[in-house]
Amino acid sequence: MVLFGFALDANTQTLRDTAPGLYWVAILLVALLAIQRGVQIEDADAASDRMLLTPVAPSSIFLGKSLALFVQLLVLEVLLFFVMMVLFDTSVEDPLLVCMSAFVATVGIATSGTLYGVIASGVGVRETLLPILLLPVLAPVAIGATRTFGDAFGRVNADGWAWFGLLVVFAVVYTVLGMFSYGQFLEEE
Amino acid sequence: MITTVRSFNATSSRSTRFLGLCLLLGIPALILFAFIFSPEDDSMEDAVRLLYIHVPVAIFSYIAFGVTAVGSVCYLWKRSRWWDTTAHASAEIGVMFCGLTLVTGSIWGRPTWNTWWEWGDVRLVTTLVMFLMFIGYLALRQVPASPEARAKRAAIVGIIGTINIPIVNRSVEWWENSTLHQQSSLTDGNLENLTLFTWFLGTLVIGIAYLWLLIHRFRVGWLETELERLGYGAAIEERQAEAHGLDVGSTGISEGGESE
Numbered sequence: 001m002v003l004f005g006f007a008l009d010a011n012t013q014t015l016r017d018t019a020p021g022l023y024w025v026a027i028l029l030v031a032l033l034a035i036q037r038g039v040q041i042e043d044a045d046a047a048s049d050r051m052l053l054t055p056v057a058p059s060s061i062f063l064g065k066s067l068a069l070f071v072q073l074l075v076l077e078v079l080l081f082f083v084m085m086v087l088f089d090t091s092v093e094d095p096l097l098v099c100m101s102a103f104v105a106t107v108g109i110a111t112s113g114t115l116y117g118v119i120a121s122g123v124g125v126r127e128t129l130l131p132i133l134l135l136p137v138l139a140p141v142a143i144g145a146t147r148t149f150g151d152a153f154g155r156v157n158a159d160g161w162a163w164f165g166l167l168v169v170f171a172v173v174y175t176v177l178g179m180f181s182y183g184q185f186l187e188e189e
Numbered sequence: 190m191i192t193t194v195r196s197f198n199a200t201s202s203r204s205t206r207f208l209g210l211c212l213l214l215g216i217p218a219l220i221l222f223a224f225i226f227s228p229e230d231d232s233m234e235d236a237v238r239l240l241y242i243h244v245p246v247a248i249f250s251y252i253a254f255g256v257t258a259v260g261s262v263c264y265l266w267k268r269s270r271w272w273d274t275t276a277h278a279s280a281e282i283g284v285m286f287c288g289l290t291l292v293t294g295s296i297w298g299r300p301t302w303n304t305w306w307e308w309g310d311v312r313l314v315t316t317l318v319m320f321l322m323f324i325g326y327l328a329l330r331q332v333p334a335s336p337e338a339r340a341k342r343a344a345i346v347g348i349i350g351t352i353n354i355p356i357v358n359r360s361v362e363w364w365e366n367s368t369l370h371q372q373s374s375l376t377d378g379n380l381e382n383l384t385l386f387t388w389f390l391g392t393l394v395i396g397i398a399y400l401w402l403l404i405h406r407f408r409v410g411w412l413e414t415e416l417e418r419l420g421y422g423a424a425i426e427e428r429q430a431e432a433h434g435l436d437v438g439s440t441g442i443s444e445g446g447e448s449e
Binding site for chain 1: 321325333342352353
């Protein structure tokens with residue numbers, strides 16, 4: 001967040017206008033790091049093999065891992081939100097929209113991230129492969145979450161709740177896809 | 190265990206040579222019609238000539254990704270190497286066509302829209318995201334893994350990528366709710382005579398090029414997986430047998446991909 005201030009020439013008005021986008025870019029980059037870290041721990045300790053031995057359905061493992069990532073990201077989002085409020089001088093007009101959209105967008109990032117994390121696991125070039133695979137997929141979340149925040153901050157003339165609907169669709173699609181396909185990747189490892 | 194499948198030394202066949210010949214004739218004909226015989230457009234002027242290549246490659250990039258999606262679904266369903274190789278081959282050609290679509294569209298946009306790139310354009314941004322998603326798909330295919338594991342991962346990513354396209358399209362449409370692209374001139378009936386003929390010729394030539402590339406890439410891909418499957422040991426054994434003047438039978442592929 002500090003680097004964005006440097007990059008945008010210490011112009012508070014510009015920072016205030018672009019704050020929603022900068023905030024979600026920061027979240028997406030941190031999410032990548034969190035997913036990489038989670039996969040790295042599992043690869044190193046062969047934890048995925050042990051998970052296969054437990055009497056738990058793969059869909060439950062997927063939901064558990066997604067929940068863990070969701071909680072990490074949500075804590076970070078709260079912290080970064082206050083940093084953004086202070087550094088970028090932003091104010092919120094619709095707190096409910098901010099909370100709801102952040103919640104749903106994080107579900108989408110966590111579920112798609114968990115799914116793509118296991119796809120890229122066990123691979124030597126994981127650090128390169130994961131962003132190439134995941135970032136284009138997260139384009140709707142980046143656009144949708146930025147627009148809802150822009151509307152909630154009173155910065156753009158957009159229907160934030162319509163965007164919220166798109167985020168819900170994304171989260172549901174990836175939760176369902178992950179629950180159905182996660183087991184396939186665990187078994188092959 | 191003896192491998193009794195037919196010898197397969199080249200990726201060409203009578204049908205691909207015929208398609209290649211059609212391309213050799215079709216490409217110069219398209220160039221002649223696009224640059225000399227067809228008239229310039231009233232509003233787009235000479236820039237209209239780019240559309241004879243831009244629109245066909247865009248159409249066939251979508252078709253190629255569609256074939257990849259179908260191949261991915263069929264692979265997961267039947268676990269057939271044939272479908273996996275088809276999906277991979279089509280994705281590579283789709284990425285190439287999609288890249289050409291973006292480049293030719295950008296060159297066309299400069300004189301027509303007065304910009305190289307327009308973030309608010311739904312089709313433009315959707316095509317870019319689709320291009321990036323299938324670059325990821327191709328990157329995943331290069332990852333060292335067992336053929337089955339790689340095929341399964343790629344198939345699921347191919348399907349997810351295809352499911353994601355409508356969501357991306359919807360998000361970009363809501364984002365700016367605008368497009369600089371005009372409505373299809375073809376369905377509007379605005380294209381006439383030589384312009385329409387040249388457009389159809391371009392579509393036909395690109396269609397043949399897609400088919401020709403697909404068959405060759407499929408055969409190269411098949412040989413790659415065959416080499417992986419049989420292993421280097423079989424190749425060494427064959428060379429040793431050749432050196433001793435022994436006939437150990439031929440190695441190659443069967444349509445179903447099964448050796449006996």
